[in-house]
Amino acid sequence: MTTTRLYRPTHRDAFELLESAFEDERLLTMFGLCEVQYEGRASSTLAPGQRLVIYKPDGTALVHTGENHEPVNWQPPGSTHNASVRDGQLRIRSTRSNPTEQLDVMFERVETISAYAVTDRSDLKLTGSEEDLRQWILDQPEVIEEGFDPIATERQTTAGPIDIFGTDNAGHPVVIELKRRRVGPSAASQLQRYVEAITAELSDTSTRGILVAPSITDRTASLLNKWDFEYCSVDIE
Amino acid sequence: MTTTRLYRPTHRDAFELLESAFEDERLLTMFGLCEVQYEGRASSTLAPGQRLVIYKPDGTALVHTGENHEPVNWQPPGSTHNASVRDGQLRIRSTRSNPTEQLDVMFERVETISAYAVTDRSDLKLTGSEEDLRQWILDQPEVIEEGFDPIATERQTTAGPIDIFGTDNAGHPVVIELKRRRVGPSAASQLQRYVEAITAELSDTSTRGILVAPSITDRTASLLNKWDFEYCSVDIE
DNA sequence: TTTTGAATGTCGTTG
DNA sequence: CAACGACGTTCAAAA
Known part of the structure; x- marks a missing residue:
């Protein structure tokens, strides 16, 4: 079972998939209505909106809107992700240390969630540097x-x-x-x-x-x- | 119809969805076996592998592996995307000018493709700058x-x-x-x-x-x- | 459009 | 681990 996808899952079902995907080190993508809070080198809040959220096997978290190259919020590689359901919300907390940083993504509604097994060890050949x-x-x-x-x-x-x-x-x-x-x-x-x-x-x-x-x-x-x-x-x- | 998702689509079906999603300015995510070529300020090639590819309504393209914050390849906002099927491959070409740059993603197999309508005008409140x-x-x-x-x-x-x-x-x-x-x-x-x-x-x-x-x-x-x-x-x- | 400097910069390399 | 500089840097603000 390489790919798992859920459409408009309950928070509970999304939570289950998150837990197993974090465990198996799979690549996760989520799309839905969420708000975001970050605390670390700086602090930020992002009011509720539709965003694409990505969790990578290496601990990276990315929150993307419909614009720009850069994610609106993120957590660097080496972070650990943890999901929970509370107050009718699905919360995924990504933390790391040195520096201590924390990213919370609170989903009000999950439109889709997908987990992928990534096997990719080929590296980029770049010229012109x-x-x-x-x-x-x-x-x-x-x-x-x-x-x-x-x-x-x-x-x-x-x-x-x-x-x-x-x-x-x-x-x-x-x-x-x-x-x-x-x-x-x-x-x-x-x-x-x-x-x-x-x-x-x-x-x-x-x-x-x-x-x-x-x-x-x-x-x-x-x-x-x-x-x-x-x-x-x-x-x- | 806010969300459209296909699982292991034919190149033809993926192509159709790509065309309509580019037209409607929807956010696209794809996962599958692809190779990538870039030519512009520098040049790069990326051998076939499983990656997550994102196309944004603003013209941004992102190619993510299972590691790192940064996409392994990308195209900046303002680019235009164009899909085609040829030689048994699904090719999505993103181009821009000033500077002239071109990103080709060639899918051998598409595992999933999803199109989302993004409505998000809330902006980030950041402190600590x-x-x-x-x-x-x-x-x-x-x-x-x-x-x-x-x-x-x-x-x-x-x-x-x-x-x-x-x-x-x-x-x-x-x-x-x-x-x-x-x-x-x-x-x-x-x-x-x-x-x-x-x-x-x-x-x-x-x-x-x-x-x-x-x-x-x-x-x-x-x-x-x-x-x-x-x-x-x-x-x- | 060009210039300039900030950035939760990120990333690799080296000491 | 800190330090230093490259990056297809990106991004926003100002000239």
């Missing part, structure tokens, strides 16, 4: 500039790891901060922290900082200019 | 320090808006950067950009920078120290 951009540059460092010589990736400094560290034609140290998309001021600041750290470490004030991204905002360009950093437009097409 | 923390400080500015006088929130500078701008006992300008949780180096850099901008604008080198957060990392403390900024521990309990 910053990691791919880095490899692409390492394969052809001349896209940065003629004579650029990559020495290390993830080069550690007191400020954190430098995406690509190398030297230029003149042998001066070069710090490269990579971004896969158009960037704002924070990327320039990040580069600034790394350049400052490596300048101090090497006692070499000739250290150059280069921000590599498909494009940058005006304010970011101003920051780079102020700090005498450079921008190199690179887009992995 | 940075906005709340700011109001809490404005109500009792002495938690920053005796004599602190808030002048403006979201005070504009060439570097962006300052969370709280004010003056201290001595009449010196004070720039406050607020964070609702433990912060890392980026928050210190953010404060640095604002202080630099306001110092230049006012030609007042006595400008103070204060990072307000429940706690900070060691590296962040070092950065604050280097720039002669201060840290004020504030936790809205």
Whole structure:
């Protein structure tokens, strides 16, 4: 019995299915009229409405409305779910610790509830990440500039790891901060922290900082200019 | 007819329901054996497996496995969905522009498909955000320090808006950067950009920078120290 | 439409 | 476990 579905079940019947599905680590979906309360890093209440609620075998809880990518409420993986029937309501409480958080979904009416056995160990193959951009540059460092010589990736400094560290034609140290998309001021600041750290470490004030991204905002360009950093437009097409 | 559900439908029957549900702007959930391809800002492929797929009236598409908060694949709101049957597969293609992106979900077998009419206009009441923390400080500015006088929130500078701008006992300008949780180096850099901008604008080198957060990392403390900024521990309990 | 920064961010990697 | 930064980040507000 891989799939179990109930249509407009009594709270008692829904409760039974919830209990067994939590036990068997099945994926649960519910749709119905519910209100939601959350207490943890923040607090929230959501008045009664029709929503899709999902409970995953790993402890994740998701409350989705008819809009947006993000769930309106949720509980992260590692939470434990517990169902109960009281005051004519079906309550599912998801709790976790560190930080202590609690999500309560109170169903007034359950339209449907379904439990599925999930067997899926295939993982996503994704290309186009910053990691791919880095490899692409390492394969052809001349896209940065003629004579650029990559020495290390993830080069550690007191400020954190430098995406690509190398030297230029003149042998001066070069710090490269990579971004896969158009960037704002924070990327320039990040580069600034790394350049400052490596300048101090090497006692070499000739250290150059280069921000590599498909494009940058005006304010970011101003920051780079102020700090005498450079921008190199690179887009992995 | 608010809810429609099919169990192990033929691709043709699933297709019919998809078409009508997209038309009526109903919320769709599907569970079954599918593979997924995405092309857009990045590219990805996901080998066949059992997944929960959701299509929302606003154009959102979500592909969930049995693990994690985040969908393994998705399409943002504003996308348009289109179903077709070909080569013994049921394909649902979600497309959008700016940026151009495409998500294909190919079902080999559909275990269940359900369509729901969602009517939910109640919105989330959330407390504990940075906005709340700011109001809490404005109500009792002495938690920053005796004599602190808030002048403006979201005070504009060439570097962006300052969370709280004010003056201290001595009449010196004070720039406050607020964070609702433990912060890392980026928050210190953010404060640095604002202080630099306001110092230049006012030609007042006595400008103070204060990072307000429940706690900070060691590296962040070092950065604050280097720039002669201060840290004020504030936790809205 | 673009920019900017918050987020109950989540997630992976590393020390 | 904390820390740090990427993310197809998403999202909302403001310019």
